[in-house]
Ligand SMILES: *[C@@H]1O[C@H](CO)[C@@H](O)[C@H](O)[C@H]1NC(C)=O
Ligand SMILES: *[C@@H]1O[C@H](CO)[C@@H](O)[C@H](O)[C@H]1NC(C)=O
Ligand SMILES: *[C@@H]1O[C@H](CO)[C@@H](O)[C@H](O)[C@H]1NC(C)=O
C-alpha cells in the first residue's frame with residue numbers, strides 16, 4: 001500500500017531501546033523523601049522506564065503543527081474545523097499519504113476506510129515505552145498517555161489491512177491470556193473514527209513490575225489514524241479508571257492495578273525535548289528536578305489529572321491572575337491554554353498571527369524570539385523556555401528551510417472545558433502523579 005511505501009522511504013532513524021530496572025526488590029535507601037511522601041512501609045517496587053525514540057517518527061516536518069492541533073480536537077471530541085481539515089488533507093496529499101487527485105478525475109486513496117478526516121498521529125508521538133504482555137512475554141512499544149485510561153494494542157485480531165508495520169500482540173501465543181467474555185471496548189475520536197475490540201486479562205510487565213490480571217484491550221478495528229502510525233503498537237492509559245471504555249465492566253489502568261505493589265503510590269514523568277525521557281514508578285528521583293516539588297490537589301471527577309492554574313507570566317514580567325482548570329496529558333503534544341492567555345502570550349511575539357484557516361493556529365516568523373511562559377500552579381512557577389514553544393516549521397520541512405513557524409502554545413479547542421498541559425509544558429517540568437492522595441507535583445528541572 002502507498003502508506004507503507006511512503007513511511008518506509010521517509011523513516012530516517014534507527015535507535016535502540018533500553019529499560020532500566022532500578023530496583024526490583026525491597027528498597028533500602030530511604031531518606032527525606034519518606035517523610036515527604038509518607039512512606040511508612042519498607043519494601044515495594046520501584047522502577048524507571050526509559051522512553052525509546054519512535055523509529056518512524058518523522059521529525060521536524062511541515063504540517064506537524066496542524067496535525068497536532070487536529071489530533072487534540074479529535075482526542076477530546078471537538079469537531080475539526082473544515083478549514084483545518086483542508087489544510088491537513090493538502091499536507092497528506094503532498095506526503096503521499098492520502099490519494100492523489102491526479103487531475104484526470106482519478107482519485108486514489110490510501111485510506112482503507114475512506115476517512116479523510118482521520119488525523120495521522122505519527123507526527124506526534126516521538127517516544128514510546130516498551131511493555132511486556134503475556135506468557136512468554138511479547139514486547140510492544142506503547143504510548144504512555146496520562147490523558148486516557150485504556151491499555152489497548154494491535155493484536156492477532158486486528159484485520160491485516162489495518163496493520164502497517166506495528167507489532168501486534170499474538171493472543172494465541174500467550175498461555176496466560178483469558179478472554180473476558182461479554183466485555184468490549186471502544187474509543188471514538190472527534191474525527192468520527194474509532195478503535196474497538198475484545199478484552200483479555202493477561203500478565204503485563206512494565207520495567208519489572210508485573211500485574212497478573214491486567215485488562216488488555218485487543219483491537220478488532222483501529223482508527224485509520226493509528227494504522228498510519230507505524231511504530232506505535234498501542235496505548236497505555238494512565239488517567240483514572242473512570243474513563244476506561246470497557247463495557248459493561250470498566251477496567252482499572254496498569255497504574256491502578258500496580259499501585260499497591262509500588263514503594264510509593266505514584267509515578268513521575270520526565271519528558272525531554274529532542275531526547276527520550278523517562279517515567280519512574282514508585283519513587284521520586286531527586287536528581288531529576290531542582291528546587292522543591294509543589295503539590296496541588298487533583299480533581300479526578302472527570303477521570304483526568306485535573307488541576308487549577310492560577311495564572312501566568314510572560315518573559316518574567318508581573319504575574320497575571322487568570323485561574324483556569326487544566327489537565328496534565330502526556331498524550332497531547334501541545335500546550336493548549338484559554339484563548340485569552342494564548343492571545344496575551346503571542347502579543348509579545350512580533351509578527352505572530354492566529355492563522356486558524358491557513359495553519360490551524362498561532363504561527364510566527366521563525367526568526368522571532370519567543371519569550372518564556374511561566375504557568376503559576378499553587379505557589380509554583382513552572383517556566384517553559386521560549387525556545388520550547390517554537391514547535392514546528394510550517395512552510396518547509398526543517399526550521400532552517402521555513403520562514404513561518406508553528407506555536408507550541410495554542411488556544412484550547414472550542415468546546416473543551418479545560419486547558420490541556422501537553423508535552424510542550426511537560427518537557428520543561430518534572431511532574432509527580434500521586435495516586436495515593438490524588439495530587440500532582442510540579443518542579444522545575446535541568447533543561
Ligand atoms: C477527486 O477529489 C477532489 C478533491 O478531493 C474532488 O473535488 C473530486 O470531485 C474528486 N474526483 C472524483 C472523480 O472523484
Ligand atoms: C486511475 O487509476 C487506475 C488504478 O490506479 C489506473 O489503472 C488508471 O490508469 C488511472 N486512470 C487515469 C486516467 O489516470
Ligand atoms: C470500524 O471503525 C469504523 C470507523 O472508525 C467503522 O465505520 C466500522 O464500522 C468499524 N467496524 C467495526 C467492525 O466495528
Ligand SMILES: *[C@@H]1O[C@H](CO)[C@@H](O)[C@H](O)[C@H]1NC(C)=O
Nearest residue numbers: 299300301302306325417418
Ligand atoms: C471537579 O471538576 C468537576 C468537573 O470537571 C466540577 O464539576 C467540580 O465542581 C470540580 N470539583 C471541585 C471540588 O472543584
